[in-house]
Amino acid sequence: MRLLDLRLEGFGRLVGRTFRFAPGLNLVHGPNEAGKSTLLRATVAMLYSFFEDGTITAAKRAAMMNYQPWDESARYAGELHYALDDGSAYGVRRVFAPRSSTLLVALPDEADVSDQFEKSTRGRLFFADVQLGLSKEMFENVCQIRLSDLATRDLTASGIATTLARLATSATTEAASTDAIELLERVIREDIGTPRSQSRPLPQLQARLAELEEERATAAAAREELAGLMVCLREAEERLRKVERDRQECDYLHVLAEHDRAARRVEAIVEAEEAVAALGGRLDALARWAEYPAQRHDEVLRLSTRLHHLEAERDEGTERIAATRERLARLEEELAEANERIRQLEHARRTPADILPDVQDLADAWRQAEETYRSALVSYERAKGVVDRAGGHLASEAGQLGPAVEMGHVGLAKLEQRWLLAREQLEAAEGRLAEAEADWARAGMTEERYRYLEEVMRATAAGEEVPLPERRGCLGAVGRVGALLMGRPQPVEAPATGLPPEVLTMAQVGPLRAGLERARAEVERARAALTAVRGEATSRLGALLPAKEPGPEALASLAERVDAFLSARADVTHHRALVRSLRDDLDVVRARRDVAAGDLLAVLEEAGYGGDDAGTVLETYLGQIERRRELGREERDRERLSAAAGDLRDEIARWEGREEAMAATRTELGAVLAGAGIAVGHDLDEAVMRYEEGARGHAAWAEAHAAHEATLKNLQALVAMGSREVLDAAVQEAAARLATLRRQHPTWTDLVAEGAPEEYAARSAAAVDEATALREEIGDLRARIDHATETARRLAELDEEIAITRTAAQRLERFRDAATLAQEALADAAAEYQKQFAPTLEPILKQSLARVTCGRYVDAQVDAETLAVSLVAPELGRPVPIEQLSAGTGDLVYLMLRMAIAQVVSGNRERLPLFLDDPMVQCDQDRQTQVLEYLALLSEQTQILLFTKDPFARDWFASTLAGQDGHALHLLG
């Protein structure tokens, strides 16, 4: 976008001014107050007016009114023409006051296009926002480079990055997202607070809330405690009421008891008086017995009773005493017998019993030794018997088996083997012989014929004449041989050999005969061998072999006998050794027995019991011991009998003593009765009865007298406690009180005073004490209740304070949550934006870089993370951080970045004009020249309006750019 021209009818000091803007660098020069800022302001106001959307504040209205034309006759209005990058051009006509209006027309045909844009009051038409893609605020922030920006800009990478970040954030150089995040964090930290910062508002509220809740819990507990006290108070008051009721009742009962007692006393006095009178009369009636000597009544009674007892015992004991005497006689007889037995056993008294334990021990040892000896003897004799018997048998067997034993098992076995072999050989030879004989038999030649043949052969061999045999037999024999040899039964014709047929036959039977002869010889030899073996066996073993046809089996049997004999002989040898051992043991045991017997005899000898035989001596001693025991038993029996006899004698003596006692008692009783004035006749009992009668009379009199005295005393005592008149008055008074109380408490009418007045008085006093204590307790409870009530924190107040605190805390928490969410969202948006921003900034930067740096730099890099800018030096081939660039290049880069940012943030990517408000005020002339040259170059890319009061800039422009198309100098003031 570029400005074309501006016509101001009236805008501040600029009245009736028209400015035609060049597409490149426009230098607006003028001294202070010349209207440079006014021109800038007017330009912005023409595009955006003074009021954005929303409320038109007084400040904004004031800002607008500040720029009213100084010439009051001039209209506060203007017109701005401008062109967009797409080539379209527009004109905006604004009237600012008194009545704002705005008209937007499309150029060059002046078509009203106002309706294409949103409108609002006060002439607001929001076309710039749409066409430029920027809000007014953004336009001002992005497109205006203020006085201090360039001079004081931080050319470091971080400085530029910071500027970029700020501009990227909100198109201002004021706030970067990091600043905003920091601000929020500070607010959270300081205005809200974190759990670690207990002095901050939210933790304080939370702590306070916790305190309040604890206080409420305490107050609730106190309330419960208070309720408990109330319950106790109610109970105490109830008890007090009950105690009071009881006390009143006690008082009533006390009065009642007093009344009853007084009434009873009156009755008692009356009764006592009557009794005294009655008893006085009786006393008079019994006066005659007053002086009766009844004081000896007990004695008379005692003596009489004793006399009767004695008489009864006497009557009772007569028969018993006779039996007792008989028992006594028997006992005395038994006693005599016991004495006799004791006398007979007297001799055993001296038997020393103290040695008995030792004797018993020694006897036991001796018996045990004896037993052991006998057992050993039996074992020895048994074993010896066995050995003797076995030895005898063995000798007999040895006599019989001598030769066999001499041969030994091995010799017998060898002989048997030879015998068996010889027999087997014989059997084999006989078998072969049988075969040979069978062959010969099959040959059918007789012995005679064979002899003949032998003769023939001999003769033939000798050349002698051959004798002629019986042909038939011979031929037959020949035929059979032939048949035998040829395997045919037909006789074989003798071949024409020239030899006699017998020779041929001999050739045929010769082997057979030879075989037979050999077999026979072998048999003979086998028989001879067998006979030899047999003969040897017989000669060596003789009768040990069966007489009839002994065979080698007999040797086996004989060998078994020999084995048995040898085994038996070994057993006998072993048993003989055993017997020897038993004999040795027997000797030892015998010796022990003898020692035990010796010890026993020694002890008994010392006790006076001698002898050679321990058993006998022991038996004697033990017999004496037994007698001594018996002596003891007899003596104990004697003592028992003596004691029993003594008891019986005592009994008899007592019985005999009763008679005497009876007589003495009679005498005594008679004396007592006589002393009492009773004439004692023959009948003592009758005298006693008379005395009794008198005693009873006296007793009656005494009783009456005593009763009279007691009654009289009672009466006196009663009267002493209160005269009858006094008591009557007390009764009446109590009755009156009772009547009054019954009217007040009708239910008491049925009460009965069962106790004494003092008891009710005591109970009443106790009730008073208890009531006093209860009142104290009640007072204490009430005081505690009052104190608790006064000091109790009202739960409702606590609830209200809790609610307020909780609401405040929740508000802070909500704010904290919102601030935290804002922080996070800002950080996310910033991060994402930077990632997008840097890549879009780079190409824009590159676009102009080569041109404005005259090819010095052609490439630039913007770090997506840090927004750090670096230029690529061709000669180095690597990025150069911006800090390492010259100041001029740095200025240039900064301005280019501002230009690029403006383009980036523009929604339509319009290349927006830059407004530089005296940016070189702190630059020296060389630098100013550099900047101006750069601006001139930059202005080839975008329109620049440079506002300055510096004449150097004006002069430079006049000398350098004046007359060049594309640049313009505007002078103000």
Add this chain to the structure above:
Amino acid sequence: MTGTILHVADVHLEAPFSSGGLPPVVGTRRRQDLREALKRALALARKERVDAVTIAGDLYDGRCALPETGAFLAGAFAAVAPIPVVIAPGCADAMDGGASPLLSVYALTRWPDNVTILPPGPLSSVEVAPGLSIWGAAWSAGGPPELPPEAPDDGRRLLLLHVGPDGAHEGGAPLPNGLTADALRAAGFSYALLGGRHAGGAWPQEEPCGCFAGSLEPLAPDEMAGRHGAVLVRIGADGACTAKWQEDARWRYVALSVDLGGCENEDAAARRIEAALKHDRVRTDARAVAAITVTGLPEEGLDLTEVEARVDARAYLTMRVERPFPYDLDQLAQERTVRGLLVRRFRAAPDADAPLDHDLRMKALSLALQALDGKGVRPSEVA
């Protein structure tokens, strides 16, 4: 026979006013005034020489009442003796004391002889005058007591009941506890003396046969509608009952909206608020609770705490700020800046957010934008 009953309910002595955000000092005054209101009602009973005073529950708040509350009530009821006082406990003053039976003021207090406290369970009756009996029962979580199936001929019967915490039914609909006007009449009751609704009124609205007394004072801002005060119920000779409210509630809740636009400082804002309060005659009313909604707050913001402190008014004030969102999100969303991206992201959030989340998100966005503007943000500014 004729008779007169003074009917009261939902007094809520000792109740906290925490839901209304009132501070303890105001709450204490309110609680004291509740006692005074009850005393006035009882004084009216003496003056009118009623046959009985009935209280349909929630006489006190069982969570907070102390035994001293019972002493106060006993003294107040004793002052109207021998007029019988019949109480049917409700939910807030449950007979069993709630979690702790020890805390039932009814149980802890020694009541004067003229006081009858109806137990839970089946209906029990108190004859308050010849031929006039009050039937009722304490509120029970198990449900209302059964009404007798038919009307006995034993004079006039009035039913005294607390109908529960949400007994805000209109019209002739059955009460939440199931009672209907027809069942009432069928059981022979001439009238129902009810409690459980703080805004009093006849029940049902058409052909009333009972009434909710309503609380003696409005206890929350939303209770200003409806009647508040004791009810004089007169029983005519024909058995017809008429109810007349004695509305003398002293407290009121007021809601105001004040535009502070153009106020340059806290003083100006305070004066403007005072003017609004004066207009509603709230400023000098110490028994008013004014909820002020502030609009048009300047961009630079005012310290509302300071504004509130400078308002000279006897009423208790609560203030909240209502302001439009301070940024043109449509415009900002167009920016090709971080700010623009931020706004677009927030606006792109799914619409399914719960209202609370949406509110939080908008607050967060506002904070983020303010922080980007370098503006100081204070928690008190956030409504």
